[in-house]
Amino acid sequence: HTLLTFDPGDAEEVARCKAFNERLILRALAMDGTCTGEHGIGMGKMRFLDAEHGEAVGVMRAVKLALDPNNLMNPGKILRV
Numbered sequence: 301h302t303l304l305t306f307d308p309g310d311a312e313e314v315a316r317c318k319a320f321n322e323r324l325i326l327r328a329l330a331m332d333g334t335c336t337g338e339h340g341i342g343m344g345k346m347r348f349l350d351a352e353h354g355e356a357v358g359v360m361r362a363v364k365l366a367l368d369p370n371n372l373m374n375p376g377k378i379l380r381v
Contacts, residue, residue, distance in 0.1 A: 301337055326351075346378060 302324065306317045325335045325348055335341065335348040350357050357379070364379045365371075371381055 341378060343377070346380075349378070 302321075304317045304321060306313045308314060325345065328335060329348065329351055335345045335352055341349055353360075361379050361381055365381055367373075
């Protein structure tokens, strides 16, 4: 796991850390790795779900909608429907 420490009050430093984190994730995916740890994708990496799992995400969304058509269970988390 990578833990980036930075000053949240320094906008330039925050931007550099976010850019580095994105490059790190994209590199891992390019090497057939994952953007996640053992605990799942998390809110911070949701935008990489499609890049990592491709067409399978559509199947996941279909299952979510079939089981939860009113989007009551954990709305807005992981699978945006």
